Amino acid sequence: MADWLALVIGNTRWHWAWFYGGDLKQVWHTPHLSSQNPTDIALRAVWAEQAPPQCLHLPIECLDIWAVSVVPTQAHYLAHLPRVYWIDRALLKGGYPTLGLDRVTTLMGAGHQYGWPVLVIDGGTALTFTAGAEGTFMGGAILLGVRSHLAALHDYTAALPSVDPPVGLPHPWASDTPNAIQGGVLLSTLASIDHFIESWRQRYPQTAIVFTGGDGAYLYQLYRQQQSTKQNQALQNRTWSNPNLMFLGICAYRSEATRLL
Numbered sequence: 001m002a003d004w005l006a007l008v009i010g011n012t013r014w015h016w017a018w019f020y021g022g023d024l025k026q027v028w029h030t031p032h033l034s035s036q037n038p039t040d041i042a043l044r045a046v047w048a049e050q051a052p053p054q055c056l057h058l059p060i061e062c063l064d065i066w067a068v069s070v071v072p073t074q075a076h077y078l079a080h081l082p083r084v085y086w087i088d089r090a091l092l093k094g095g096y097p098t099l100g101l102d103r104v105t106t107l108m109g110a111g112h113q114y115g116w117p118v119l120v121i122d123g124g125t126a127l128t129f130t131a132g133a134e135g136t137f138m139g140g141a142i143l144l145g146v147r148s149h150l151a152a153l154h155d156y157t158a159a160l161p162s163v164d165p166p167v168g169l170p171h172p173w174a175s176d177t178p179n180a181i182q183g184g185v186l187l188s189t190l191a192s193i194d195h196f197i198e199s200w201r202q203r204y205p206q207t208a209i210v211f212t213g214g215d216g217a218y219l220y221q222l223y224r225q226q227q228s229t230k231q232n233q234a235l236q237n238r239t240w241s242n243p244n245l246m247f248l249g250i251c252a253y254r255s256e257a258t259r260l261l
Helices: 039-050 072-078 101-114 146-155 177-203 216-228 245-260
Strands: 003-009 013-020 023-031 064-069 084-086 118-123 126-133 136-144 208-212 239-241
Touching (some): 013 245, 023 245, 064 072, 064 101, 101 118, 118 216, 146 177, 208 245
Parallel strands (some): 003 064, 064 084, 208 239
Antiparallel strands (some): 003 013, 118 126, 126 136
C-alpha cells in the first residue's frame, strides 16, 4: 500500500484525488496554472497553498501521479516531476482515434463501480454521453453543457442577458426573458438526456446510468425530479450520481497497468 495521486486536467480546472492503495481518501480542485514563475515553483506553490492539510506531509515530488489531460498547454507544469504516468491509451476495447481519454477513463470507472453495461452522462463544459458493455466502448454523443449553452446565448446575441441555471425544474412557458432562457436550455437538455437514456435502454434494459461532472449532481436531481412524475421506479433504481468516476477509472487503469508490467 502507498500514497499516490490521480490528476485530471480539465477544461477549466485541475481535479486532484489522493489515494492510499485502492482507497480514495480525498478530492479537491484547483484553477488552471498561469504563472511567470518556473513551472516547478508554480506547481509547488499550488500544492502548498491548496492541497488538503492531511496531504501536506507528502512532498509532491515523491508521489506517483497518474494523470489525464485534455489541455496540453497545462500538462507541461508536470514535466519536471520524475513520477508522472500519463494515461495515453485506454484499457477498453472499441473506440476511435480521437476519442477523449477522459471519457474512456470515466467509462472505465463506471463499469468497475456499477458493472456493465453502463451509460455515463458527464455534465461539464460539454455534456457527453458515453456508453459501454462488457468492457467495450459502444459509442456516445457530445453537445453543449448547461453553462456553455447559457453563456453562448448571451455571448452570441445582442440582447439576451447572462443567466444562471435555475434551482429547480423551470416552467416550459415563461413570461420573461431570463426564465425563457432557463426553461429552453434546461428542458431541452433534459429532453436530450431522456432521449439518449431511452435509446440505450432499448439495447440494454438493465443498464446502469451514472451522472458525473461539475453539473452531474445537478442534472441528476432534475432528471430524478422529472422522472418521479412518470413513476418510473425501475429506471430510478438504476440511476446514480458519482462525481469521482474518472478517479475510479484512473485507479482501475493503474491497477491493470501495474499488473501488466
